[in-house]
Amino acid sequence: xxxxxxxxxxxxxxxxxxxxxxxxxxxxxxxxxxxxxxxxxxxxxxxxxxxxxxxxxxxxxxxxxxxxxxxxxxxxxxxxxxxxxxxxxxxxxxxxxxxxxxxxxxxxxxxxxxxxxxxxxxxxxxxxxxxxxxxxxxxxxxxxxxxxxxxxxxxxxxxxxxxxxxxxxxxxxxxxxxxxxxxxxxxxxxxxxxxxxxxxxxxxxxxxxxxxxxxxxxxxxxxxxxxxxxxxxxxxxxxxxxxxxxxxxxxxxxxxxxxxxxxxxxxxxxxxxxxxxxxxxxxxxxxxxxxxxxxxxxxxxxxxxxxxxxxxxxxxxxxxxxxxxxxxxxxxxxxxxxxxxxxxxxxxxxxxxxxxxxxxxxxxxxxxxxxxxxxxxxxx
Numbered sequence: 236x237x238x239x240x241x242x243x244x245x246x247x248x249x250x251x252x253x254x255x256x257x258x259x260x261x262x263x264x265x266x267x268x269x270x271x272x273x274x275x276x277x278x279x280x281x282x283x284x285x286x287x288x289x290x291x292x293x294x295x296x297x298x299x300x301x302x303x304x305x306x307x308x309x310x311x312x313x314x315x316x317x318x319x320x321x322x323x324x325x326x327x328x329x330x331x332x333x334x335x336x337x338x339x340x341x342x343x344x345x346x347x348x349x350x351x352x353x354x355x356x357x358x359x360x361x362x363x364x365x366x367x368x369x370x371x372x373x374x375x376x377x378x379x380x381x382x383x384x385x386x387x388x389x390x391x392x393x394x395x396x397x398x399x400x401x402x403x404x405x406x407x408x409x410x411x412x413x414x415x416x417x418x419x420x421x422x423x424x425x426x427x428x429x430x431x432x433x434x435x436x437x438x439x440x441x442x443x444x445x446x447x448x449x450x451x452x453x454x455x456x457x458x459x460x461x462x463x464x465x466x467x468x469x470x471x472x473x474x475x476x477x478x479x480x481x482x483x484x485x486x487x488x489x490x491x492x493x494x495x496x497x498x499x500x501x502x503x504x505x506x507x508x509x510x511x512x513x514x515x516x517x518x519x520x521x522x523x524x525x526x527x528x529x530x531x532x533x534x535x536x537x538x539x540x541x542x543x544x545x546x547x548x549x550x551x552x553x554x555x556x557x558x559x560x561x562x563x564x565x566x567x568x569x570x571x572x573x574x575x576x577x578x579x580x581x582x583x584x585x586x587x588x589x590x591x592x593x594x595x596x597x598x599x600x601x602x603x604x605x606x607x608x609x610x611x612x613x614x615x
Contacts, residue, residue: 307319308320313325314327328420328422328423329419329420329422330421330422330423330424331399332348332423333397333399346373348374348375348376349374349423350374350375350425350426350427350441350445351378351424351427351428352375352376352427352428352430352441353379353408353411353412353416353428353429353430354367354378354380354431354432355379355380355407355408355411355431355432355563356383356432357381357432357562358383358388358389359383360560360562361392363433363434363558364379365394367434367436369394372441372442375428376399376424378415379398379401380411381401381403382404382406382407382563382566383405384404386400386402401415405566406527407529407563408429409505409522409526409529409532412429412519412522413519413524416429416515416519417519418516421515425445425511425512426445426448426510426511426512427509427512427515428441428507428508428509429508430508432562433557433558433560434506434507434555434557434558435461435556435557435558436555436556438554439458439553439554439555440553443552443553444458444509444550444553447550447552451479452545452546453479453509453511453546453547453548453550454510454511454513454514454539454546455508455509455511455514455518455539455546455547456547456548456550457503457508457509457549457550458473458507458550458553459472459551459554459555460473460554460555460556461473461555461556461557464556464558468502470501470503471503471504471549472549473549474551477552478551479549481501481544481545481549482501482544501537501547501548502533502536502537502547503536503547504533505529505532506557507557517539517540518536521535521538521539523593526586527586528579528582528583528586529586530583530586530590531586531590531594532590535594561576567579
Protein backbone atom coordinates (compact mmCIF):
# COMPACT_ATOMS: atom_id res chain seq x y z
CA UNK A 236 0.00 0.00 0.00
CA UNK A 237 1.34 3.47 -0.84
CA UNK A 238 1.71 5.73 2.17
CA UNK A 239 -0.51 8.76 2.43
CA UNK A 240 0.99 11.92 0.96
CA UNK A 241 3.59 10.15 -1.19
CA UNK A 242 3.48 10.85 -4.90
CA UNK A 243 0.07 12.49 -4.78
CA UNK A 244 0.42 14.55 -7.91
CA UNK A 245 1.72 11.65 -9.96
CA UNK A 246 -0.89 9.23 -8.67
CA UNK A 247 -3.64 11.81 -9.02
CA UNK A 248 -2.74 12.02 -12.64
CA UNK A 249 -2.77 8.25 -12.90
CA UNK A 250 -6.21 8.01 -11.33
CA UNK A 251 -7.48 10.67 -13.70
CA UNK A 252 -6.22 8.58 -16.59
CA UNK A 253 -8.14 5.63 -15.27
CA UNK A 254 -11.23 7.79 -14.97
CA UNK A 255 -10.85 9.04 -18.53
CA UNK A 256 -10.65 5.51 -19.83
CA UNK A 257 -13.66 4.03 -18.08
CA UNK A 258 -15.74 7.22 -18.28
CA UNK A 259 -18.11 6.39 -15.40
CA UNK A 260 -20.82 8.86 -14.37
CA UNK A 261 -19.71 10.93 -11.43
CA UNK A 262 -22.74 10.02 -9.35
CA UNK A 263 -21.59 6.41 -9.21
CA UNK A 264 -18.71 7.08 -6.88
CA UNK A 265 -20.53 7.79 -3.62
CA UNK A 266 -21.38 4.09 -3.62
CA UNK A 267 -17.90 2.80 -4.40
CA UNK A 268 -15.85 1.18 -1.67
CA UNK A 269 -12.53 3.03 -1.68
CA UNK A 270 -10.84 0.19 0.16
CA UNK A 271 -11.70 -2.12 -2.73
CA UNK A 272 -10.31 0.34 -5.28
CA UNK A 273 -7.17 0.82 -3.20
CA UNK A 274 -6.60 -2.92 -3.20
CA UNK A 275 -7.36 -3.15 -6.90
CA UNK A 276 -5.09 -0.30 -7.84
CA UNK A 277 -2.41 -0.52 -5.17
CA UNK A 278 -0.25 2.00 -6.97
CA UNK A 279 -2.64 4.79 -6.06
CA UNK A 280 -2.61 6.52 -2.70
CA UNK A 281 -5.66 6.60 -0.48
CA UNK A 282 -5.47 10.38 -0.42
CA UNK A 283 -5.51 10.54 -4.21
CA UNK A 284 -8.54 8.34 -4.36
CA UNK A 285 -10.29 10.30 -1.64
CA UNK A 286 -9.58 13.59 -3.39
CA UNK A 287 -11.03 12.29 -6.65
CA UNK A 288 -14.07 10.89 -4.85
CA UNK A 289 -14.65 14.17 -2.97
CA UNK A 290 -14.40 16.17 -6.16
CA UNK A 291 -16.96 14.00 -7.89
CA UNK A 292 -19.23 13.99 -4.84
CA UNK A 293 -19.27 17.76 -4.88
CA UNK A 294 -20.68 17.67 -8.41
CA UNK A 295 -23.38 15.10 -7.78
CA UNK A 296 -26.10 17.73 -7.56
CA UNK A 297 -25.57 18.34 -11.26
CA UNK A 298 -25.74 14.65 -12.13
CA UNK A 299 -28.98 12.96 -13.30
CA UNK A 300 -28.12 9.71 -11.54
CA UNK A 301 -28.08 9.08 -7.80
CA UNK A 302 -26.90 5.79 -6.36
CA UNK A 303 -26.55 5.68 -2.59
CA UNK A 304 -24.55 3.18 -0.63
CA UNK A 305 -27.30 2.63 1.93
CA UNK A 306 -30.16 2.20 -0.56
CA UNK A 307 -31.25 -1.38 -1.29
CA UNK A 308 -34.60 -2.73 -2.48
CA UNK A 309 -36.24 -5.51 -0.53
CA UNK A 310 -40.01 -5.96 -0.84
CA UNK A 311 -41.17 -9.07 1.07
CA UNK A 312 -44.64 -8.87 -0.49
CA UNK A 313 -43.18 -9.35 -3.98
CA UNK A 314 -43.38 -12.84 -5.53
CA UNK A 315 -40.89 -15.27 -4.04
CA UNK A 316 -37.45 -14.69 -5.50
CA UNK A 317 -38.29 -11.18 -6.75
CA UNK A 318 -37.94 -9.35 -3.44
CA UNK A 319 -35.01 -7.31 -4.76
CA UNK A 320 -37.06 -5.78 -7.57
CA UNK A 321 -39.09 -2.58 -7.36
CA UNK A 322 -42.78 -3.57 -7.45
CA UNK A 323 -43.42 -1.41 -10.49
CA UNK A 324 -41.28 -3.61 -12.76
CA UNK A 325 -42.76 -6.96 -11.75
CA UNK A 326 -44.86 -8.91 -14.27
CA UNK A 327 -46.19 -11.84 -12.28
CA UNK A 328 -48.72 -12.95 -14.91
CA UNK A 329 -48.54 -13.92 -18.56
CA UNK A 330 -50.85 -15.21 -21.31
CA UNK A 331 -50.97 -17.13 -24.58
CA UNK A 332 -51.48 -14.10 -26.83
CA UNK A 333 -49.42 -14.39 -30.00
CA UNK A 334 -47.32 -11.30 -30.71
CA UNK A 335 -45.51 -9.89 -33.74
CA UNK A 336 -41.76 -9.68 -34.23
CA UNK A 337 -41.99 -6.05 -35.40
CA UNK A 338 -43.78 -2.81 -34.56
CA UNK A 339 -44.75 -1.55 -31.12
CA UNK A 340 -45.90 -3.97 -28.39
CA UNK A 341 -49.03 -1.93 -27.67
CA UNK A 342 -50.08 -2.37 -31.30
CA UNK A 343 -49.64 -6.16 -31.41
CA UNK A 344 -53.15 -7.18 -30.42
CA UNK A 345 -56.26 -5.97 -32.17
CA UNK A 346 -58.31 -7.91 -29.60
CA UNK A 347 -57.51 -9.99 -26.52
CA UNK A 348 -59.39 -13.28 -26.23
CA UNK A 349 -61.32 -13.54 -22.96
CA UNK A 350 -61.47 -17.33 -22.74
CA UNK A 351 -59.14 -20.30 -23.21
CA UNK A 352 -59.99 -23.70 -24.67
CA UNK A 353 -57.58 -26.63 -24.56
CA UNK A 354 -57.80 -30.00 -26.26
CA UNK A 355 -55.43 -32.92 -25.76
CA UNK A 356 -55.27 -34.46 -29.20
CA UNK A 357 -53.94 -37.03 -31.60
CA UNK A 358 -53.98 -36.42 -35.33
CA UNK A 359 -56.35 -39.34 -35.93
CA UNK A 360 -59.10 -37.25 -34.30
CA UNK A 361 -58.45 -34.21 -36.50
CA UNK A 362 -61.93 -34.06 -38.01
CA UNK A 363 -63.61 -34.22 -34.64
CA UNK A 364 -61.34 -31.48 -33.27
CA UNK A 365 -61.93 -29.34 -36.33
CA UNK A 366 -65.69 -29.58 -35.78
CA UNK A 367 -65.28 -28.76 -32.10
CA UNK A 368 -63.06 -25.73 -32.56
CA UNK A 369 -65.51 -24.22 -35.03
CA UNK A 370 -67.92 -23.97 -32.09
CA UNK A 371 -65.56 -21.55 -30.34
CA UNK A 372 -65.44 -17.90 -31.43
CA UNK A 373 -62.46 -15.57 -31.78
CA UNK A 374 -63.00 -14.73 -28.10
CA UNK A 375 -61.11 -17.97 -27.37
CA UNK A 376 -57.41 -18.68 -27.38
CA UNK A 377 -56.95 -22.20 -28.78
CA UNK A 378 -54.34 -24.44 -27.17
CA UNK A 379 -53.69 -27.95 -28.48
CA UNK A 380 -51.69 -30.48 -26.47
CA UNK A 381 -50.37 -33.18 -28.82
CA UNK A 382 -49.76 -36.62 -27.30
CA UNK A 383 -48.69 -38.21 -30.62
CA UNK A 384 -45.97 -35.74 -31.63
CA UNK A 385 -47.75 -34.68 -34.82
CA UNK A 386 -48.16 -30.92 -34.95
CA UNK A 387 -47.34 -29.53 -38.39
CA UNK A 388 -50.03 -31.66 -40.06
CA UNK A 389 -52.67 -29.53 -38.37
CA UNK A 390 -51.76 -26.58 -40.60
CA UNK A 391 -54.30 -27.86 -43.09
CA UNK A 392 -56.85 -26.09 -40.90
CA UNK A 393 -56.90 -22.29 -41.09
CA UNK A 394 -57.59 -21.93 -37.36
CA UNK A 395 -54.41 -23.90 -36.59
CA UNK A 396 -52.31 -20.87 -37.57
CA UNK A 397 -53.66 -18.90 -34.61
CA UNK A 398 -53.54 -21.84 -32.19
CA UNK A 399 -50.80 -22.67 -29.69
CA UNK A 400 -49.33 -26.16 -30.18
CA UNK A 401 -47.51 -28.02 -27.40
CA UNK A 402 -46.18 -31.52 -27.98
CA UNK A 403 -44.97 -34.25 -25.62
CA UNK A 404 -45.24 -37.91 -26.51
CA UNK A 405 -47.91 -39.99 -24.74
CA UNK A 406 -48.87 -37.44 -22.08
CA UNK A 407 -52.32 -36.72 -20.67
CA UNK A 408 -54.14 -33.42 -20.38
CA UNK A 409 -53.51 -33.30 -16.62
CA UNK A 410 -49.79 -33.72 -17.21
CA UNK A 411 -49.98 -30.78 -19.59
CA UNK A 412 -52.23 -28.76 -17.30
CA UNK A 413 -49.86 -28.98 -14.36
CA UNK A 414 -46.92 -27.85 -16.47
CA UNK A 415 -48.41 -25.31 -18.89
CA UNK A 416 -51.57 -23.92 -17.29
CA UNK A 417 -50.23 -22.34 -14.12
CA UNK A 418 -52.84 -19.89 -12.75
CA UNK A 419 -50.52 -16.94 -13.41
CA UNK A 420 -50.27 -17.97 -17.07
CA UNK A 421 -54.01 -18.27 -17.65
CA UNK A 422 -54.93 -15.31 -15.43
CA UNK A 423 -56.21 -13.13 -18.33
CA UNK A 424 -58.93 -15.66 -19.18
CA UNK A 425 -62.33 -15.55 -17.48
CA UNK A 426 -62.98 -19.23 -18.19
CA UNK A 427 -60.74 -22.19 -19.04
CA UNK A 428 -62.23 -25.08 -21.04
CA UNK A 429 -60.26 -28.33 -20.57
CA UNK A 430 -61.70 -30.79 -23.04
CA UNK A 431 -61.02 -34.26 -24.38
CA UNK A 432 -60.80 -34.97 -28.09
CA UNK A 433 -63.78 -37.32 -28.39
CA UNK A 434 -66.71 -34.96 -27.84
CA UNK A 435 -69.58 -34.42 -30.26
CA UNK A 436 -70.59 -30.75 -30.36
CA UNK A 437 -73.52 -30.58 -32.77
CA UNK A 438 -75.76 -29.13 -30.05
CA UNK A 439 -73.17 -26.89 -28.44
CA UNK A 440 -72.30 -23.18 -28.76
CA UNK A 441 -69.49 -21.86 -26.58
CA UNK A 442 -70.68 -18.25 -26.32
CA UNK A 443 -74.18 -19.34 -25.32
CA UNK A 444 -72.66 -21.74 -22.81
CA UNK A 445 -70.77 -18.93 -21.11
CA UNK A 446 -73.91 -16.81 -20.92
CA UNK A 447 -75.63 -19.59 -18.97
CA UNK A 448 -72.62 -20.18 -16.73
CA UNK A 449 -72.61 -16.49 -15.78
CA UNK A 450 -76.37 -16.38 -15.35
CA UNK A 451 -76.39 -19.30 -12.92
CA UNK A 452 -73.16 -18.41 -11.08
CA UNK A 453 -71.25 -21.58 -11.97
CA UNK A 454 -67.54 -21.64 -11.15
CA UNK A 455 -66.99 -25.27 -12.21
CA UNK A 456 -69.22 -26.78 -14.87
CA UNK A 457 -69.62 -29.03 -17.87
CA UNK A 458 -72.12 -29.42 -20.70
CA UNK A 459 -74.81 -32.02 -20.20
CA UNK A 460 -74.10 -35.42 -21.75
CA UNK A 461 -76.42 -37.18 -24.17
CA UNK A 462 -78.18 -39.74 -21.93
CA UNK A 463 -78.54 -42.19 -24.81
CA UNK A 464 -74.83 -42.51 -25.53
CA UNK A 465 -72.70 -44.60 -23.20
CA UNK A 466 -72.63 -45.08 -19.46
CA UNK A 467 -72.63 -41.90 -17.45
CA UNK A 468 -73.39 -40.57 -14.00
CA UNK A 469 -76.90 -39.33 -13.38
CA UNK A 470 -75.41 -36.01 -12.30
CA UNK A 471 -73.90 -35.29 -15.71
CA UNK A 472 -76.79 -36.45 -17.91
CA UNK A 473 -78.57 -33.77 -19.88
CA UNK A 474 -82.04 -32.87 -18.65
CA UNK A 475 -84.75 -31.62 -20.94
CA UNK A 476 -86.61 -29.44 -18.46
CA UNK A 477 -83.90 -27.01 -17.33
CA UNK A 478 -81.09 -24.73 -18.49
CA UNK A 479 -78.79 -25.90 -15.71
CA UNK A 480 -78.98 -28.41 -12.88
CA UNK A 481 -76.84 -28.49 -9.76
CA UNK A 482 -78.01 -31.58 -7.91
CA UNK A 483 -79.17 -35.12 -8.49
CA UNK A 484 -79.88 -38.41 -6.80
CA UNK A 485 -77.30 -40.82 -8.07
CA UNK A 486 -78.00 -44.35 -9.23
CA UNK A 487 -78.08 -46.97 -6.46
CA UNK A 488 -74.58 -48.22 -5.76
CA UNK A 489 -72.82 -45.47 -7.76
CA UNK A 490 -72.07 -43.24 -4.79
CA UNK A 491 -71.64 -45.48 -1.77
CA UNK A 492 -69.76 -43.24 0.67
CA UNK A 493 -72.22 -42.87 3.59
CA UNK A 494 -70.32 -39.89 4.94
CA UNK A 495 -71.20 -37.70 1.97
CA UNK A 496 -74.48 -35.78 2.24
CA UNK A 497 -76.28 -35.09 -1.04
CA UNK A 498 -74.95 -31.56 -1.49
CA UNK A 499 -71.39 -32.91 -1.30
CA UNK A 500 -72.03 -35.48 -4.01
CA UNK A 501 -72.26 -32.64 -6.52
CA UNK A 502 -69.57 -32.97 -9.16
CA UNK A 503 -68.73 -32.76 -12.84
CA UNK A 504 -66.64 -35.19 -14.83
CA UNK A 505 -63.14 -34.37 -16.06
CA UNK A 506 -63.75 -35.01 -19.76
CA UNK A 507 -65.22 -31.58 -20.59
CA UNK A 508 -64.71 -29.42 -17.55
CA UNK A 509 -64.97 -25.61 -17.56
CA UNK A 510 -63.36 -23.59 -14.77
CA UNK A 511 -63.61 -19.97 -13.79
CA UNK A 512 -60.31 -18.19 -13.29
CA UNK A 513 -60.63 -18.26 -9.50
CA UNK A 514 -61.70 -21.90 -9.33
CA UNK A 515 -58.81 -22.96 -11.55
CA UNK A 516 -56.30 -21.28 -9.26
CA UNK A 517 -57.39 -23.65 -6.50
CA UNK A 518 -57.76 -26.74 -8.73
CA UNK A 519 -54.30 -26.34 -10.25
CA UNK A 520 -52.72 -26.56 -6.83
CA UNK A 521 -54.71 -29.71 -6.07
CA UNK A 522 -53.49 -31.52 -9.20
CA UNK A 523 -50.76 -33.96 -8.18
CA UNK A 524 -47.61 -33.70 -10.27
CA UNK A 525 -47.17 -37.45 -10.67
CA UNK A 526 -50.83 -38.51 -10.97
CA UNK A 527 -51.27 -37.79 -14.65
CA UNK A 528 -54.72 -39.26 -15.35
CA UNK A 529 -56.67 -37.01 -13.00
CA UNK A 530 -58.90 -39.76 -11.66
CA UNK A 531 -60.46 -38.69 -8.38
CA UNK A 532 -60.24 -34.98 -9.15
CA UNK A 533 -63.90 -34.81 -10.17
CA UNK A 534 -65.07 -35.76 -6.67
CA UNK A 535 -62.63 -33.30 -5.05
CA UNK A 536 -63.44 -30.23 -7.15
CA UNK A 537 -66.09 -29.20 -4.60
CA UNK A 538 -63.27 -28.33 -2.21
CA UNK A 539 -62.36 -25.37 -4.43
CA UNK A 540 -65.70 -23.51 -4.38
CA UNK A 541 -68.09 -22.54 -1.62
CA UNK A 542 -70.93 -23.39 -1.50
CA UNK A 543 -70.32 -26.24 -3.92
CA UNK A 544 -74.00 -27.05 -4.42
CA UNK A 545 -74.49 -23.56 -5.88
CA UNK A 546 -71.28 -23.13 -7.87
CA UNK A 547 -70.87 -26.55 -9.49
CA UNK A 548 -73.36 -27.58 -12.13
CA UNK A 549 -74.22 -29.10 -15.50
CA UNK A 550 -75.45 -26.95 -18.39
CA UNK A 551 -78.37 -28.80 -19.97
CA UNK A 552 -79.24 -26.27 -22.66
CA UNK A 553 -75.80 -26.70 -24.24
CA UNK A 554 -75.02 -30.37 -24.42
CA UNK A 555 -72.47 -32.71 -25.99
CA UNK A 556 -71.98 -36.36 -26.87
CA UNK A 557 -69.20 -38.38 -25.28
CA UNK A 558 -68.05 -40.63 -28.10
CA UNK A 559 -65.81 -42.76 -25.89
CA UNK A 560 -62.89 -43.12 -28.31
CA UNK A 561 -60.03 -44.81 -26.38
CA UNK A 562 -57.34 -43.08 -28.43
CA UNK A 563 -54.98 -42.10 -25.60
CA UNK A 564 -55.56 -45.46 -23.93
CA UNK A 565 -54.14 -47.10 -27.02
CA UNK A 566 -50.90 -45.17 -26.45
CA UNK A 567 -50.12 -47.54 -23.60
CA UNK A 568 -47.78 -50.53 -23.72
CA UNK A 569 -48.82 -54.12 -24.30
CA UNK A 570 -47.44 -56.28 -21.49
CA UNK A 571 -47.97 -59.86 -20.27
CA UNK A 572 -50.49 -60.56 -23.00
CA UNK A 573 -52.63 -57.54 -22.13
CA UNK A 574 -53.76 -54.87 -24.59
CA UNK A 575 -52.20 -51.40 -24.24
CA UNK A 576 -55.40 -49.86 -22.89
CA UNK A 577 -55.60 -52.39 -20.04
CA UNK A 578 -52.39 -51.16 -18.47
CA UNK A 579 -53.55 -47.56 -18.83
CA UNK A 580 -56.87 -48.32 -17.15
CA UNK A 581 -55.13 -50.15 -14.32
CA UNK A 582 -52.93 -47.12 -13.63
CA UNK A 583 -55.99 -44.87 -13.69
CA UNK A 584 -57.60 -46.89 -10.91
CA UNK A 585 -54.39 -46.96 -8.88
CA UNK A 586 -54.04 -43.19 -9.21
CA UNK A 587 -57.62 -42.74 -7.99
CA UNK A 588 -56.81 -44.65 -4.79
CA UNK A 589 -53.56 -42.75 -4.35
CA UNK A 590 -55.22 -39.37 -4.76
CA UNK A 591 -57.95 -40.20 -2.27
CA UNK A 592 -55.39 -41.39 0.28
CA UNK A 593 -53.28 -38.26 -0.16
CA UNK A 594 -56.26 -35.98 0.28
CA UNK A 595 -57.49 -37.85 3.36
CA UNK A 596 -54.04 -37.85 4.96
CA UNK A 597 -53.47 -34.17 4.18
CA UNK A 598 -56.79 -33.18 5.75
CA UNK A 599 -56.15 -35.29 8.84
CA UNK A 600 -52.70 -33.77 9.25
CA UNK A 601 -54.13 -30.27 8.96
CA UNK A 602 -56.86 -30.77 11.55
CA UNK A 603 -54.51 -32.45 13.99
CA UNK A 604 -52.11 -29.53 13.65
CA UNK A 605 -55.03 -27.21 14.42
CA UNK A 606 -56.00 -29.26 17.47
CA UNK A 607 -59.22 -30.51 15.85
CA UNK A 608 -60.39 -34.11 15.85
CA UNK A 609 -60.48 -35.07 12.12
CA UNK A 610 -63.59 -37.17 12.79
CA UNK A 611 -65.45 -33.96 13.66
CA UNK A 612 -64.38 -32.00 10.56
CA UNK A 613 -66.90 -30.94 7.92
CA UNK A 614 -64.68 -31.33 4.85
CA UNK A 615 -65.79 -34.80 3.80
